[in-house]
Amino acid sequence: MIPSDWAAVERIYAAGIEGGNATFTISTPSMEDFFAGRIPGLNLVATSADGAVQGWAAATPTSTREVYQGVIEHSVYVNPGAAGRGIGLILLQALAERARELGYWSIQSSIFPENSPSLALHDKAGFRRIGHRERIAHMDYGPHAGTWRDTILVEQRL
Structure with a gap:
């Protein structure tokens, strides 16, 4: 990703935000x-x-703590018009490979239980579901505004 990619990256990110099941983030x-x-x-x-x-x-x-220096949290977003074509899997596999090369040992993410396409993608990419966090944060926008949301914690050891 380079700065000239930003306009498209931002559009894809905004589409994920608008859908209400990708992030707690309100805007790009x-x-x-x-x-x-x-x-x-x-x-x-x-x-x-x-x-x-x-x-x-x-x-x-x-985390900023040195003991966790090899643990990263990731995000993956696909253009809604290109969903279901394997793009997310390619991105996750490339991210894991590059992270391993850079010395990271664990990749994690939190996914809304309602985001079944993302959960299925992470399952296919070899991530394990390691926890269910109940009512972890309050949603302030979109179709779930005013509700407390759960997340599923997924992890891949490199």
Whole structure:
């Protein structure tokens, strides 16, 4: 992922936010904030043959504590018009490979139980469901506004 990909990355991210089952985030960040919060080398895009961004994956540190320096949290988003074509799986596999090369040993994410496509994708990519967090945060927007949401914690050991 490079800065010229940002407009497409942001559109795909916004579509995920709008659907209400991708993130607690209310709106997309600025490009500068997005890149500042992500681990360099672990921001990936998948493009079509004509170069159009069809999906993205990125990772952030899980903690600032040194003992957790090898543990990262990831996000993966696919253009809704390209869903079901294996793009998410390609992105997750590439992210895991690159993370392993960079010395990370564990990738995790929290997924809403209602996001069955993401849960199925992570199952297929070799992630394990390791926990269910009940009423972890309150949703402030979208179709679930005003409700407490659960998440499923998934993990892949590299």
